[in-house]
Amino acid sequence: MSVHTLIDLPELTRLLRECAGEEEGVDLDGDVLDTVFMELGYDSLALLQVVGIIQRDHGIELDEDAVAEAETPRALLDVVNSAARAERIAA
Amino acid sequence: MSAVDTRARPPHDRRPDDDTGGPERIALLLPGQGAQRPAMAHGLYGTEPAFTEAVDEVLALLGAEGDRIRADWAADTPAVPLDHVSRAQPLLFAVDYALGRTLLARGLGPAALLGHSAGETAAAVLAGVLDLDDAVRLLAERIRLLAEAPPGGMLAVAANPGQVAHRLTDQVVIGAVNSPNQLLLAGPEPDLGTVAELLRADGLTCARAKATTGFHSPSVRAACAAQIPSFRAVTLRPPRIPIVSGYTARPLTDAEATDPVFWAMQPAEPVLFGAALDRLLADGPYHLVEAGPGQSLSALARRHPGVTRGGSRVTPLLAARPRGPEDDRAALRTAVERLAPAAGSTRDRSRFEARA
Known part of the structure; x- marks a missing residue:
């Protein structure tokens, strides 16, 4: 994890698992960085839940449209980490 | 499958009711x-x-x-x-x-x-x-x-029925239970909007579903x-x-x-x-x-x-x-x-x- 990275893939998969709950365990162990969230079983509501937790735990604001456009873990990590960098520069 | 009259099915759909080898x-x-x-x-x-x-x-x-x-x-x-x-x-x-x-x-x-x-x-x-x-x-x-019907809508909530029960009214109800962690609430406006605000304040994730009627x-x-x-x-x-x-x-x-x-x-x-x-x-x-x-x-x-x-x-x-x-x-x-x-x-x- 570089100094400019707020969240990495293992952390994101941990959050995704937490939101899905124990009853609904999707396999996130493979190379899922570029797999579309819908194919992993995460619809827009499930993602909104994950994003809500990230915003709350890290005190950052994410652009709603950018989040909605992020179809893969890689794209979502980019949105989160670039927002975190922007906040750090502003601060 | 016994209730199904296989004779009435189109020929291409006829196949053995066999889970293992079929x-x-x-x-x-x-x-x-x-x-x-x-x-x-x-x-x-x-x-x-x-x-x-x-x-x-x-x-x-x-x-x-x-x-x-x-x-x-x-x-x-x-x-x-x-x-x-x-x-x-x-x-x-x-x-x-x-x-x-x-x-x-x-x-x-x-x-x-x-x-x-x-x-x-x-x-x-x-x-x-x-x-x-x-x-x-x-x-x-x-x-x-x-x-x-009265103008209304539907609200997707990442929750189970127990988590929203205290916010339901006689008009805003559970319209669908989609999974252990996904509900659709339904009802007329402005009641549904009020419930959505309360659920967000409870810390639940909500999103408007695409409907202008309170189905279900x-x-x-x-x-x-x-x-x-x-x-x-x-x-x-x-x-x-x-x-x-x-x-x-x-x-x-x-x-x-x-x-x-x-x-x-x-x-x-x-x-x-x-x-x-x-x-x-x-x-x-x-x-x-x-x-x-x-x-x-x-x-x-x-x-x-x-x-x-x-x-x-x-x-x-x-x-x-x-x-x-x-x-x-x-x-x-x-x-x-x-x-x-x-x-x-x-x-x-x-x-x-x-x-x-």
């Missing part, structure tokens, strides 16, 4: 209100013969209104917004039904059907419970009645009850293909299938999709095929234990976010390639490959 069985998942989007499946219209024919049959039965619906389907600025009941409902029905017909035309007949909300009406027609012309006439009447709530009960006489006037038959009902979470019995009140009141009753999917997959494994716009039901199915651990598979017929008509055609092509070796006979396959 071919993979297809179960269609048919989405309802909320799944609609501009130009949904429009890329198949005019290029996929069975799909085109089925959509045209539905729209022709709607007369001049059918022409206006066709014009709004992929319009940049539709005369009536696509989320309105008078556009969403007929187009969802047409697309779900036509995708079912597309699979039948390729010899990929389903062994079971499960519709979400209005998707169950498309299932009823595919299973022969309702004739297409009766179903479309009843749908047109239902739309007129629902258009007079008391606000549409009167409109549904007014349609009971019309349902009594049509012929209802036992299903030729088993339907797992989203309203009972069990295989539809012959008595339910032929009960006019059961069908008339569906838009006012809660949808138990999660429990119905549990029931379907308890008889699995199935190859679950989403026959409708988007992949909302596929996403729910993909995280179901019957799929993650039970050997069932999921194949949507359309893209999650199509970016143009070619995406619709590519998604169908990919899906049929996944399905053809599973359910088609050698002859069916070679016929498809010869056409492709």
Whole structure:
């Protein structure tokens, strides 16, 4: 994890698992960085839940449209980490 | 499966009821209100013969209104917004039904059907419970009645029923239980908006579903009850293909299938999709095929234990976010390639490959 990275893939998969709950365990162990969230079983509501937790735990604001456009873990990590960098520069 | 009269099934759908050695069985998942989007499946219209024919049959039965619906389907600025009941409902029905017909035309007949909300009406027609012309006439009447219901909506909430119970009112109710962690609340405005604010303050994740009517709530009960006489006037038959009902979470019995009140009141009753999917997959494994716009039901199915651990598979017929008509055609092509070796006979396959 570089100094400019707020969240990495293992952390994101941990959050995704937490939101899905124990009853609904999707396999996130493979190379899922570029797999579309819908194919992993995460619809827009499930993602909104994950994003809500990230915003709350890290005190950052994410652009709603950018989040909605992020179809893969890689794209979502980019949105989160670039927002975190922007906040750090502003601060 | 004993309730099914195999003699009434089309020949390509006849296969041994054998879970172990037989071919993979297809179960269609048919989405309802909320799944609609501009130009949904429009890329198949005019290029996929069975799909085109089925959509045209539905729209022709709607007369001049059918022409206006066709014009709004992929319009940049539709005369009536696509989320309105008078556009969403007929187009969802047409697309779900036509995708079912597309699979039948390729010899990929389903062994079971499960519709979400209005998707169950498309299932009823595919299973022969309702004739297409009766179903479309009843749908047109239902739309007129629902258009007079109080303005309302639906709210997706990442929660289980217990987490929202204290926020429900006599008007804002649970309209659908989609999974252990996903609900749809339904009701009139401004009540629904008030409940949404309270749930957000509780720390729950909420998102507006695409509806301008409070489906599956008391606000549409009167409109549904007014349609009971019309349902009594049509012929209802036992299903030729088993339907797992989203309203009972069990295989539809012959008595339910032929009960006019059961069908008339569906838009006012809660949808138990999660429990119905549990029931379907308890008889699995199935190859679950989403026959409708988007992949909302596929996403729910993909995280179901019957799929993650039970050997069932999921194949949507359309893209999650199509970016143009070619995406619709590519998604169908990919899906049929996944399905053809599973359910088609050698002859069916070679016929498809010869056409492709």
